[in-house]
Amino acid sequence: MSLYRLHYFNGRGRAEVSRLIMVAAGQKFEDIRYDPKEWSSKKSQMPLGQMPVLEFNGMKLPQSLPIARFLARQFRLAGRDNFEQAKVDSVVDTIYDASSKFTPIRWEKNESKKQEDMKKFFAEDLPKNLQNLELLGKLYGNGGPFFVGNHLTWADLYFYDIAENFLQVDKNILMNYPWLTHNRQEIEQQPNISDYLKTRPQTVF
Numbered sequence: 001m002s003l004y005r006l007h008y009f010n011g012r013g014r015a016e017v018s019r020l021i022m023v024a025a026g027q028k029f030e031d032i033r034y035d036p037k038e039w040s041s042k043k044s045q046m047p048l049g050q051m052p053v054l055e056f057n058g059m060k061l062p063q064s065l066p067i068a069r070f071l072a073r074q075f076r077l078a079g080r081d082n083f084e085q086a087k088v089d090s091v092v093d094t095i096y097d098a099s100s101k102f103t104p105i106r107w108e109k110n111e112s113k114k115q116e117d118m119k120k121f122f123a124e125d126l127p128k129n130l131q132n133l134e135l136l137g138k139l140y141g142n143g144g145p146f147f148v149g150n151h152l153t154w155a156d157l158y159f160y161d162i163a164e165n166f167l168q169v170d171k172n173i174l175m176n177y178p179w180l181t182h183n184r185q186e187i188e189q190q191p192n193i194s195d196y197l198k199t200r201p202q203t204v205f
């Protein structure tokens with residue numbers, strides 16, 4: 001049995017950042033993907049009845065961002081000192097601000113409300129958030145393409161993944177953000193990541 005077992009649905013969703021961290025680190029892991037049909041019988045096996053869950057050394061850890069942060073620390077992708085880690089966390093939380101606003105809109109069942117909220121999100125909330133991220137990248141990136149300290153951290157991987165959700169709706173969304181565009185291009189070329197992106201399962205979320 002693998003030391004790292006990641007339980008989630010068959011989607012990128014809240015698990016993909018952890019997959020990307022392990023891929024970037026070259027760490028083998030068990031990528032366990034549940035069919036929604038079997039979920040009701042598995043739910044009680046997860047500590048909080050939700051996924052993702054990371055099983056590490058036989059112990060189960062819930063909550064997507066603590067899982068990702070733990071993995072990033074394991075593989076030295078969390079920032080090289082205490083202050084770098086804080087910078088990484090501030091980038092991550094800024095990405096999360098946008099992601100947490102977007103998720104309920106994405107899954108809204110009332111189609112006209114969805115359209116209206118989506119329009120507002122893309123016209124007002126997201127541009128502000130992307131400006132903030134562009135600013136943080138320039139502030140902490142030491143003139144390089146990574147968010148913090150001129151080297152890859154999980155903040156880059158998190159942005160790569162979350163931005164994909166926005167790009168699926170509007171492929172030009174990063175057009176006015178050259179730093180963020182360059183950052184994503186750099187991630188696509190990372191060893192291990194570039195192969196993974198070509199071969200990972202294509203999923204609806």
Ligand SMILES: N[C@@H](CCC(=O)N[C@@H](CS)C(=O)NCC(=O)O)C(=O)O
Nearest residue numbers: 013014049050051052062063064065
């Ligand atoms: N705060 C949690 C939220 C987890 C969550 O909402 N998981 C959803 C999938 S994205 C889930 O397990 N849904 C099935 C259920 O609640 O029964 C995290 O970030 O991991």
